[in-house]
Amino acid sequence: MTIEQEDQKRAEIFKTLSDENRLKMIRILYKSQREMTCGEVGNELSISKSTVSYHFKALRSVQLTNTRREAQSKFLSLNLETFAKYLPGFLDSL
Amino acid sequence: MTIEQEDQKRAEIFKTLSDENRLKMIRILYKSQREMTCGEVGNELSISKSTVSYHFKALRSVQLTNTRREAQSKFLSLNLETFAKYLPGFLDSL
DNA sequence: TCAGTATTTCGACAACAATAGAACAACAAA
């Protein structure tokens, strides 16, 4: 991976983290120490479900979260490898 | 500082870091291990000087850099405290 | 198969961000 590509990836990750609602989602997931459904996380934020889905897609697309389907629900969890690689120490600072 | 305010600050810093040109500026400053003038840093990027100035203002406004005037020039340096507080380990990952 | 629940996609819109060029301000050195 060239430096250019690394910077592009880094910039994407920072962009994804530059929204307060997405930061809140990450904190909720981190503090809960378990998988949570989209609905569960969304209920703690005062935004519409389509907006929640939009943010989840953003987090997923830069590998900050993992998704696992079970029945109608989708379970979310943090992708700790990505945090470790690009943001060492960040989660603990939350 | 409330969690709300902390998140706002964090989001601002991440937004500032979510631009490839600003990431390059930070890397240039970090690798050089010294103060550099705006022009010096700007010369390494293929953007206009007004855009460079715009980015410098952005970095300054979230305390990621310090500025020191000397004659016509302004010297830039990284504000290591801010990096340490919000992005421990980030600079070394560059 | 049908009704119900969970999530995503679409279409629209307002707000914001990155960019360049021109004009401007601050200072230095002839």
Place this chain on the structure above:
DNA sequence: TTTGTTGTTCTATTGTTGTCGAAATACTGA
């Protein structure tokens, strides 16, 4: 005082982002 250098501000333009509601999709369970 004039000229040159360095950096900032202004104006305009173009592209991107976050948001919602409505419609669509995916799946479950009766």
